[in-house]
Amino acid sequence: MKTLKIATFNVNGIRARLPNLLAWLERERPDIACLQELKAVDRYFPKADLEAIGYASLFMGQASWNGVAILVRDAEPLEVRRGLPGTEGDPQSRYLEAAAHGVLVGCLYLPNGNPQPGPKFDYKLAWFERLIEHAATLQGSDHPVVLAGDYNVVPTDFDIYNTRSWLKDALLQPQSRECYQRLLQQGWTDALRHLYPNDRIYTFWDYFRQHWQKNAGLRIDHLLLNPTLKPCLKNAGVDAWVRNEAHASDHAPTWIELNTRKLK
């Protein structure tokens, strides 16, 4: 059976993380990989290193912060959109959309929003509203669509090891969660939670307080499927081994496998 593997990975600095990124791509061989937090301008994007292992790339960098990319194996991605509608004057590089292997892929890096309350939290919610508006135009498409990325939202208390030290954090605020629920209610499927409703699943473990060693994680990297794509969903998971490597990102790659025979 032919399958298509699509992953999302917040690399936390693509230059510092290049050896880890290449090792992951070579071992897991996703067909499409959405990257976030490049933390580099476009001239530092390692396009040639990725081509050398079979990946074509689209990227939208920015100095120091943010930055997103879409990598595609054995095909050229077709760029569809650079930035969300309504954010044309916004210098923050957080959204890239492309068609590849028969799927429309939105790669997003939602603002963190801390500290809250404050202007950064307001920016997070405003950005979320733009995403919700744009997602509404994609949700009902006859074309298969996935919205993959670092949403910076812990959807429920089941998606975190313990809420105690996070109650004031922007990732757990009712407003952040309400936006995420409103997005799902358009008709999107949270792939990992759909397949594993009763499992503790984490995609991020912060660098502090030995959170990785204690498995004190958060689930904040999500892949959302529109109704056209949902019947193709076959499997999903987190490549947690990547988080255990030397010089790891604080996020682990999160992925879905699709049965492409059911596409179209």
Add this chain to the structure above:
DNA sequence: ATGACAGTTCCAAACTGA
């Protein structure tokens, strides 16, 4: 309440992240 760690930047103290 703070800071624990990590990456970035006019190269080093300050910022952002989650």
